[in-house]
Each structure stands twice: as structure tokens, then as C-alpha cells.
Amino acid sequence: MTGKGRELADVMERRKVDILCVQETRWKGSKARSIGAGFKLFYYGVDSKRNGVGVVLKEEFVRNVLEVKRVSDRVMSMKLEIEGVMLNVVSGYAPQVGCELEEKERFWSELDEMMESIPTGERVVIGADFNGHVGEENRGDEEELRKGT
Numbered sequence: 001m002t003g004k005g006r007e008l009a010d011v012m013e014r015r016k017v018d019i020l021c022v023q024e025t026r027w028k029g030s031k032a033r034s035i036g037a038g039f040k041l042f043y044y045g046v047d048s049k050r051n052g053v054g055v056v057l058k059e060e061f062v063r064n065v066l067e068v069k070r071v072s073d074r075v076m077s078m079k080l081e082i083e084g085v086m087l088n089v090v091s092g093y094a095p096q097v098g099c100e101l102e103e104k105e106r107f108w109s110e111l112d113e114m115m116e117s118i119p120t121g122e123r124v125v126i127g128a129d130f131n132g133h134v135g136e137e138n139r140g141d142e143e144e145l146r147k148g149t
Helices: 003-015 059-064 101-117 136-147
Strands: 019-023 029-036 039-045 053-058 065-070 075-082 085-093 123-129
Touching: 003 019, 003 029, 003 039, 003 053, 019 085, 019 123, 039 059, 039 065, 039 075, 053 059, 053 075, 053 085, 059 065, 059 075, 075 101, 085 101
Parallel strands: 085 123
Antiparallel strands: 019 053, 029 039, 039 053, 065 075, 075 085
16 A cells, blocks of 8 residues: 555644545545455546546444445445445535536536435445535636526
8 A cells, every 4th residue: 555545644634534535546446445443445547647636434334335336437325334324425526617627517416326326224324525616706617507407
């Protein structure tokens, strides 16, 4: 594991974080690997130079993982059952504001489809880097993106 992975695991341990969504992993592949300190990274990426998303999970919860959906190098989810509660953790990485509209629309479509696929009675947590696409000063961007969905 890289030094950054171990550093991340150490911070998670120190801060008592059990689940963390990460973006810009820049790792190619669709895998799960230990990053040390009792944490495992589930990730997906198609290019080692850009993008990539992941979910870091405390290893004691790995047995609770029911499903991992790796949609693209910008959207993935993990479904866990913890104490009888179905929890869906979604990791997302929106294209930067200057990227092509088609790339932005693809991200929002993938995220929307992911959210639609989660049954209503299940809990959802989204950890994402929206790259300035949401918020008070970006109403125009939000409205433009909604027209396509």
C-alpha cells in the first residue's frame, strides 16, 4: 500500500472514522485491498492519472458488505447491513466545472440512476466531491444539468 493510504488509515483510526468515501484515487482497476491499521479500500478507476472513487471501510465491517456497485470511475456504491439496517454508501466525483457538458451530464445521470436503484426503505449516505456544481452561487449549473435528466 502507498504511504498516502497508510496515512489515511492512521487519520481514520485517530478520528474514529469507520467509513470514508474517497475521490481522485487515481488507481486503475476494480479491487479491494488493505491499507493498514485495520482498514480496507474498495475502489474503481480506469486511468492511473485521473479520477477514481472508493470507499474505505473498517475491516470489522467487511463481513457486513452485501454488494459493491462500481458504475464508473466517478460513481460507486457499497451496500452494508449493520445491526439490521441496510446502509448504502455512495462515493461520487463530479467533473470539474470546466469539463465538457457531456461528461458532466454522464456523471449526474450515473448518480441519479444509482440513487433510483436504492430501495426507498434503505438508508443512504453520499460522500462526494461535487467540484463546485452545487450551492447558492451555482444555481444556473444545477438547473442546466437537471434539464437533461
